[in-house]
Amino acid sequence: MPKVIQIREVPDDVHDALVAAAAAEGLSLTRYLLRELNQVARRTQIVQHNSEIIHRTRDEVGASLDRETVLSVLREGRGE
Template identity: 60%
Template sequence: MPKVIHIRDVPDDVHYALTEAAKEEGLSLTRYMQRELDGLASRRRIVQENAGTIRRTQAAVDSKVERNTILSVLHEGRGD
């Protein structure tokens, strides 16, 4: 079931910028924010997955492989 989020004390300039961005994309502010929040949640999941991959890789090679090396290989595998 969908949840409701209320955000208080949003500065005027931030509200204006978000409203304008939504208008430019032909979306309501609510729909725009839903999309942006979904993007934030997706990025968080990716960060968690990457952290797990780093831990598993380091454990599998029984060494401290550099985080950037592992992330580079992940990005190459994804075609990024």
């Protein structure tokens, strides 16, 4: 079942910027914020998944890999 989230004490300038961004995309503030929260949640899941892959790979290889090597392999796997 969907949950309700209430955020208190949002500064006026932040609220105004969010309302303007929503309006620019033809969305209500609620729809806009829901879309943005979904994107944040997906990014968080992707970061967690990548972290698990990095740790598992380090354990399997038995060596420490630097960040750029791991990112290069991930990009290659995605065909980037």
